[in-house]
C-alpha cells in the first residue's frame with residue numbers, strides 16, 4: 001500500500017517547534033504545510049525560516065485549514081489539553097509534545113474525546129522511535145541480557161535562572177518532573193511495565209515553588225527496580241542502563257540516543273550506532289504518517305493507555321511532594 005504524504009500543521013512557534021519543523025524535512029511521508037501562532041508576525045517569521053507554506057496569526061485559523069491532516073502541538077504543557085481538544089474538534093490527527101498533559105485527569109479527557117470520535121492521538125515521546133532504542137528492545141526481546149531486573153535512567157541539565165521562564169514558572173507547569181522526568185519515567189515503563197508496586201521519591205522544591213531536582217525508586221513484581229533522577233538546575237549524565245541476569249545495556253544520552261552498547265560478562269559485545277542526519281524527531285513523524293496511512297487511531301509503540309498510566313505515576317510522585325500547580 002502506498003503511504004500517504006501527511007500535510008502537517010505546527011501549533012506554536014517556540015524552541016521545540018523549530019527543531020521539529022527542521023526534522024519534518026527528513027521524514028519521508030511529511031509535508032510542512034502550515035504554522036499557527038498567537039501572532040501573525042511570529043507565524044510569518046517561522047514559516048519563512050522553515051519553508052512552511054502557510055502562516056496563520058491564530059491557532060484557530062490553523063485548525064480551520066482543511067488541507068492540514070495532522071497537527072503537532074508545541075505549546076507549554078498547561079495548554080496541551082485545550083490545544084489538543086481544539087485540534088481534535090476540528091477533526092485533525094494530533095501529535096502532542098511531552099508531557100502529554102499536566103495530570104492524568106486532563107489526559108483522560110483528551111483520550112476519551114479522541115476515542116469517541118475515532119481520531120488519531122499520540123504523545124510525542126520521540127525517544128521510543130529512535131533506532132538505538134528500537135535495537136535495545138530487540139536485544140531484550142531476544143533474551144540477550146536474560147531477565148531484566150534493574151533500570152537506571154537520568155536526565156538533567158542546568159537551566160539559566162529565570163523565574164518567569166516556563167521551566168521555573170509554576171503558572172507554566174514548571175519543574176523537573178514534568179519537563180525532564182517524563183523521559184526516565186517513560187523509559188522505565190517501556191522496559192519494566194506500567195505497574196510499579198511501590199514508588200519512593202524525594203524532590204527539592206526551589207524558591208519559585210517547582211521541583212528543581214528529584215530522585216525516584218520504583219519497585220515492581222519479582223523484585224525488579226528502577227532508579228531515576230531528573231533536574232533542571234544541575235547537569236546529569238543523561239544515561240540509561242538496563243541490567244539483566246546475562247548482561248547489561250548502556251544507552252548514552254538515552255533520550256536522544258545515537259548509540260547503544262550490549263555488554264556480557266563485563267565485556268562489550270556489540271555497539272549499535274545511528275548515523276542519522278536528523279535531530280531524531282523524523283522517526284516519530286514517520287510513525288504518525290504510517291499509522292494514518294493504515295487507518296490507525298493510535299500507535300502501538302506509545303499506546304494511549306500507557307501514556308495514561310505514566311501520567312498517573314507522575315501524579316502519584318507529585319502528590320508525595322505536595323506539588324500542585326496554581327491552575328489545578
Ligand SMILES: NC(=O)c1ccc[n+]([C@@H]2O[C@H](COP(=O)([O-])OP(=O)(O)OC[C@H]3O[C@@H](n4cnc5c(N)ncnc54)[C@H](OP(=O)(O)O)[C@@H]3O)[C@@H](O)[C@H]2O)c1
Pocket residue numbers: 011012013014015016017036037038039042043074075076077079097098099124126166178179
Ligand atoms: N521533545 C523534546 O525534545 C522537547 C524539547 C523541548 C520542549 N519540549 C516540550 O514542548 C513544549 C514546548 O516547549 P518549548 O521549549 O518549545 O517552549 P517555548 O520555547 O516556550 O515555546 C512554546 C510556544 O508555545 C506558544 N505559547 C502559547 N501560549 C503560551 C504562553 N502562555 N506562554 C508561552 N508560550 C505560549 C508560543 O508560541 P506562539 O507565540 O507562536 O503562539 C511559544 O513560542 C513543552 O511541553 C515541552 O515540554 C519537548
